[in-house]
Amino acid sequence: MSQTFTYDVFSSLDGYASTSEHWGGYWGKQGPELLARRLAIYSEPCLLILGAATYRLFAHFLATEPPDSEVFDPWVSAMLSQPMLVISTSLHEPLDLPNARLERGDATEVVARLREESSVPLRSHGSIRMNRALLNAGLVDIVQLTVFPALTGASGSDRIFAEVGDFDLELLDARLLDSRTQELSYRPTPHP
Template sequence: MKLTVHTFLTVDGVMQGPGGVEEDPSGGFTRGGWLVPHADQDMGKIVDGWFARAEAILLGRTTFVMMRDFWKQITDPDNPAATALNGLPKYLVSNTVTEPDWNDTTVLSGDGVLAEIARLKERPGGELQVHGSCRLARTLHEAGLVDEYRLLTFPVAVGAGKRLFTAEAPATGFRLVESASTSAGATYAALAPTPFTTGGIQAVDGKEQLVEG
């Protein structure tokens, strides 16, 4: 399976609490809900397209609990996100949750979690999708296990908060796979990791010339 990470971001890179103040107030974060004023049908189509490709869902504990408590209430058969999240196999990375209480959920715990995820990727099928799950997404990025990042960035900056790419993260290049924009001003980019490269600018015969490192 292809491992894909799906994240809502502010323009200053924060992914914490997009849907509401109560969603993730850890660290004293009080600016949750920044996505809501910018949600529209274009965003909905992009997100529905994500879930249409899902074969299984991989979540960290905080996101799992938040999603479980909300999406178990949504029984509309015409809602692609609810259909996927409630019906597909789910994998929860947690050392504290032993009874996940959500249909078809397997708990992954202990020191061998990354190896288990790597084995899941070896299975045939569609996509193993991570949604939110900041700490897990960072760990997968650092381990080089992510095949594609799908980032939906909204026209708002909130300052401090949890970020997908931290100062400690490894340097990575990306290749643009697909992109779109919404009527509310959000921008979408699907990115495949590539090796990190550098370059420079030189003056050659009176002209600027880019030089790859």
């Protein structure tokens, strides 16, 4: 039985995954409903798939942020407690994150194999470049986009869907969290 692969990503309203300016995590817009929803998502068993850049970012934050930082929100701890596979040709073991193991190879080949072999759903948070390739290869079953109410046209970086082909999106679920943040889940289908 093939497992689903969910591309889970945070975005400003104008489609950026991060900013070059200091807005703070969640663009300063986190609230109790968002944090509870994230904890519920990552309390369910999954295999977390990360690319090298996102792995390095997580490892850096965990090593350098103070204990009261939002980096240690309960949902992040739940996410990092899941079994984790980091797909990279540049990293070397041992990895610094708990439950992380390294897989060398092409992400599309690794994820195609894991979809057939895994006993739990696959989920990736962030990992923009890797997930663009997986989306273009038809390996993403669900795009879960959490849209924060911020425009970052002057400071935004990492356009989420740059270099992605044309896709029709079937809305599977829509939630308004804390009366301002939207979580949208879509099934992507290549546009003919």
